[in-house]
Amino acid sequence: MLARGALVRWNLIRKLSLGNFRVPSREGRDGARKWLLSERPVRSRVISQKTAVAVVYAGAMFIAVMDQTIVNVALPAIGRDLHVSAAGVAGTVIGYQVAVALTIPAAAWLGDRLGPRRVLLGAIALFTAASALCGLAGSLGELVAFRVLQGVGGGLMTPVGMAMLFRAFPQAERVRASSILIVPTTLAPATGPVLGGLFVTDLTWRWVFYVNVPIGIFALAFGALFLSDQEHPAAGRFDVAGFATSSLGLGLLMYGVSEGPDAGWAHWPVVAAIAVGALLVAAMVAIERRAAVPLLDLRVYADRLFRSASIVLTLTSVAFFGLIFLLSLYFQDGLHFSALQAGSTICPEAVGVMICSQFVARRLYPAIGPRRIMAAGLLLIACVAAGLTMAGTGTSVWLLRLVLFVMGFGVAAVFMPSQAAGFATVGAERTSVATTIFNAQRQVGGAMGVALLTAVISALHPVQAVAGHAVANLHAFRAGLLVCAAVAVAAALAALTIRDRDAAATMVRPRPRGGRPAGDGGAGAGRRHPPQTCQESPPSRS
DSSP: OHHHHHHHHHHHHHHHHHTOSOOSSHHHHHHHHHHHTOSOOOOOSSSOHHHHHHHHHHHHHHHHHHHHHHHHHHHHHHHHHHTOOHHHHTHHHHHHHHHHHHHHHHHHHHHHHHOHHHHHHHHHHHHHHHHHHHHHOOSHHHHHHHHHHHHHHHHHHHHHHHHHHHHHSOGGGHHHHHHHHHHHHHHHHHHHHHHHHHHHHHSOTTHHHHTHHHHHHHHHHHHHHHOOOOOOOOOOSOOHHHHHHHHHHHHHHHHHHHHHHHHOTTSHHHHHHHHHHHHHHHHHHHHHHHOSSOSSOGGGGGSHHHHHHHHHHHHHHHHHHHHHHHHHHIIIIISOOOHHHHHHHHTHHHHHHHHHHHHIIIIIHHHHOHHHHHHHHHHHHHHHHHHGGGOOTTSOHHHHHHHHHHHHHHHHHHHHHHHHHHTTTSOGGGHHHHHHHHHHHHHHHHHHHHHHHHHHHHHTOSEEEETTEEEEOHHHHHHHHHHHHHHHHHHHHHHTTOOGGGGGGGOOOOOOTTSOOTTTTSTTTTOOOOOOOOOOOOOOOO
16 A cells, blocks of 8 residues: 555656656646655555654653663763763763753643644654664764753653554544553653663673664654654644743753762752752743743643652652662662663563453443552652662572562553543644643652662662672662652652542543444443544545
C-alpha cells in the first residue's frame, strides 16, 4: 500500500514536470503540486493514528528517559578518556538537565504554533543528531555543548508527544494509552545501567550516546511515513514574561539541585541558584495568573483530579528515580557488584512493570478505579525499599532480583493509573499545557530524588575507615532506602485524595472484538459513561 502510494506520487510529479499531465485549470495544477509536495504522510489503511502515535512516542520516550541513567554509568570512563575531573564531567549531566528545564515551558506553545507532528519529529531529529555528536565529541566542551542540544530535543519531544498520545486516544481508552506509555517510562531507567555497563566494559563510553541513534532514526522514519498532524488549539501571542521567568526559574532550580550534592549545599553558587530560581518561579505564578493568554495556564490546577494526580506523580518520581539511582550505588559500592551485575539485578523491576501494567489496565483499573490501586502500589514500593535495608554481601542475587521484580508491580500500579486518570477531566484545549506541566513535574521530581538521596548518603559518609582500610558504610545507603520508603508512603497518602468518580470516564473495560464491552454484566455493570469520540485528525483532502 505504501509503495503503491509513493509510486503514484512519483509518476504524477514526473508528468507535471514534463507537462504531460492535463489538469483542467491552472488552479487545479497548483493544487495538485501542493498535494504532491505536502508534508502529509502517505495514508495507510494498515497503520492507524493510534498505533502511529504510540510507536513514535514510545521510541522517543525510551531514549529520553534511558539517557538519564545510562550516562551516569559512563561518567568515570568519560572523565578518564577526556582527562577531566569528576566535578568537570558532571557538567555533561547538569547541562542536559538545565536545557530540558529551559525548553519544557515553551513546548505546548510551539506544538500549537507549528503543529505537534512537526515539533515532535523535529525534536526527535535534534535529539538523535545531538546523540551522534556526543559520541564523536573530542573534548569536554564539545560534549557539554552537544548534551545541551540533546536537552533541547528531550525537553520538546516528551510533552508534545504525550499531548499527541492523549489526543489520539479518547477518554475511554486512556488506560490503554497509559499502559503503552508506562513501558518506556519504567523500562528505560532499568535498561540504562545494564547497557551502560556493557558498553563501558566491552566497547567504549561513546556507545551510551550512539545507542540512541538507531532508535531515533526508526521513530523519525516511522513518524514521517505514518504520523499525521492533529487538530490543536491555535497558539496565541507568545508570553515572553512567562517564558523568561518559568524557563530561567526551572533552569536555575535544576542547576542548584543537581550541583548541590557534589559542590555542597552551602556553596554560594548553589544557594544563589536555588534562591533566585525559587523567586523566578514565584514571579512566574504571579505573572501567569494575570496574563490574558498565559504560556503555562496554571488554572489547570483548579481541576481537582489533575491536581491530586500531579502531586502523586511528583512524589512518586522522587521515590522511584531516587531509588533506581541509589540501588545502582548500593549494589556496586556497598555489595561489591560489578556495573553489569548491578544493572541486571535492577532490570527485573521493568519486567514486573510490563507484566502487571496489562493486568492493571484490563482488570483492576476499570473495576475499582485509580485511588486504591495507586495507594497499594506505593505502599508496596515502600515495603520493598524498607526490606532492601536487610540486604548484605551474603544476600542471594536472585533473591534481590525477585524482590525488585515484585516492586515492578507497585510501580505499574502507580504510573499507569496516574497518567490515565490525571487527564480525565482536562479539556482538549488544555491538553498541551497539562502535559507540559505534568512532564516538568516529573523531571523536577526525578532530579530532586537523586539530589535528596545523594545528600543523605553524603551526610552519613558512604565510606568509612576500618582498620586502616576504606570500607563502604552500609548504614548510609540503608538510610537512603528508608528515605525512599518514607516518600513513597507520603505519595500513598496523597493518592487517597483522588476520587474514583472523577475518573469514571476512563474506567471502561476494553471492548472485545465483535462483542459488547467486557464490563457488561460483570463488575461495574450499569455504570454509565458519556460517549467518547476519538480526536484524530480528519482525512486529508486530495
